[in-house]
Amino acid sequence: MINFLLENGYLVAAQAGLLFGLVLIGLTLHKSLWRSAQLYTPEQFHAEQLKAHPPGPDGIGPDLAWPLYTLRQADVDRTLVRKNLRLLYGRMWKWPADTFYKGRHGPRWAWWIFLGPFVIAVHVFLLAAGLSAWFSYWVYWAVLATAKWTDRTVWQLVRQRMRAAEARRRRVNYTQAACMECMHVTEWPAYLCPSCRSPHHDVNPGKLGTFTRKCACGATFPTRASKAAWQATAQCKRCKKEMPEGTGAVRDIRIPVFGDVNAGKTRFLYASLNSLMAEAERAAVPLTFPDPAMEEDVRRARELIRARRSTSKTSPGGVAITLRLRERHQSDLIHMFDAAGEDYSEAQKYAELRFLDDSQGLVYVLDPFSVPAVREQLGSQQGEVVAAAQAAANDPDLAYGEVISRLRDGGVPVSAQRLAVVVSKADLLRAAGLDVPEESAAIQDWLVKAGLQNLVMAIGREFAEVRYFAVASQEVTASRQDDPGVPLRWLLATHGVRLPGGIPQFAHPGP
C-alpha cells in the first residue's frame, strides 16, 4: 500500500482531487439551490417591468406574478452557484497558501525542501479538485444556457402561436368582454386570482407563464382567457365590476335598439326577448340571467307582454339586459340595450350611449304612425288610431340621423355592421285597415312609397347588410307573421349564435 502510494502518489492525489471536486460542486449546489437559495420575487419583477413599461392612460400596469424560471431566477441561481463555488474553492486553498507561500506555519523553504513531494501532491489534489468542480459548474452553466436559449426560441414560438390562436378565437367567436355597468368593451377582461383576488389584466402566455400563471400569493390558474375564464372571476378593466362567469371565453353579442321617443323600442326589446325565451323553453335550452334583479325585471315585462298591457316608458339611462343562452362552455352571452329616446337627441348624454360604439348589430325601431303618408292613409280615424298607438312625434329620419352621427363621431365602422329595420306596431296598422308587407324587400318598397326614400337610401348605403321586418310587439307564436323575435334571431344567427330549435329560415330575404 505504502509502496503503491510512493510509486503512484501524484496519480492518486489527482484522482482523489477529481472525486473531491464532485463533492465540492455537490455541496455548492446544495447550498445555492436549496439551503441558502435566493429568490427573484414577483415584486422585483413587477418593479422592473413597471420601470420598463409604465402604466398607460388607463392606469393599468404589469401584473404581479412569478416570472418564468429561465427569465430571471435561472440567472440568480447560476450567479449564486458560481459565487459559492469560488468561495468554497478559495477556502480550500487557504491553508496550503498560508503554509507553502506565506510561511504562516513554519518556514516555507522547510516545507518545500523536506516535504516537497507532499507539497506537490497537495497542489495536484487541489488543482484536480478545481478542474473537476469548475468543469461540473460549466456543464451546469451550459444546461441553463440551453434552457434559456430554448425558452427564447422554441417556447417563445409556442407562446406566440398560443396568443395568435387566442386572437383568432376572439375574432371568429366574438368573445370580447362587455361590461354592462360602464359599457366598456375589451378584447379580454381582467381576471381575479382565485385565492387573493388581485387582478391580472393580461393572462395571455408570456413572461409570466406559458400554460399556467402563478400569482404572487402562490395560487395557480391557466393562461389564456378561454381557460382562465372558467377558473377565475372576470372583472371589468375600467369600472372594476365583476362580470359573468365565462366572460372572455364565450361568444358575447351586443345588440342595441334605437329609435325615436315612443317608437316602441322597449316594447320590442321585451317582446323579442319573450319570443326567444319561449322558443328556448320549447327546445329545452337553458336561458338564464346572470343578474337576479334583471331576471325579475324581464319576468315582469313578459307578464305585461302576455297580458297585452303597456310596458312603461324607458327611464333616462336606459335598459341593459344580459342573458346567457345554454350553459358553461357552450353558452353565449347576449346583451341588449335600450336607451330612452330622449338620450339620442341630447348631446350631453352621449356618454350614456357608449354601448352603440361596440355593437355587432343594430335594431332601428321605426314607428309607422310617425310617417305623415301613413297617417294620411288613416283618413278620418287618424286621430283615434294615432292616440291609441301612442305614436312617435318626430320624423323617423331624425332618430336615425342622430344615431348615425354619434357612430360616425365615435369612429365606429358602420359599414361593417348589420342593421335590422323594425317597423313596429304592425298589428295596429292592420287593425286600422292598412296592409303591411311581410318580406324585407316589400317592406323597403312600402317605406319608399310612404315617402322615406331618403332614409331607405341612406340606410342601404351606410350598413353592410340591412333587413326590414314588420313586427307586432306582442305574444306572437314564433315563425308566425309579425313575430318580434325574428329580427333578434337574424342578428344572433349571423354572429354564429346557435338558436334554440336551430337556425330558422328567415322569411324575409334581403333587399
Added chain:
Amino acid sequence: MRTPQFILTYRLVTVVIAVIIILLFALGTAGIGPLAGLVGPSAPKIGI
C-alpha cells in the same frame, strides 16, 4: 417567502441533467458509454 414548486422542479431538472452529462464524461474517460470515443482511452489523440 416560500419557493414555488415550479422553481424547485426547474432546479432539480437542470441539476439532474448536469449530473447525467458529468457522469457520461466520467464514464467516457474510463472507456464506457457514448462519450468513450470522445474522451476515453481509445479517443483520437490530439497533439504534437
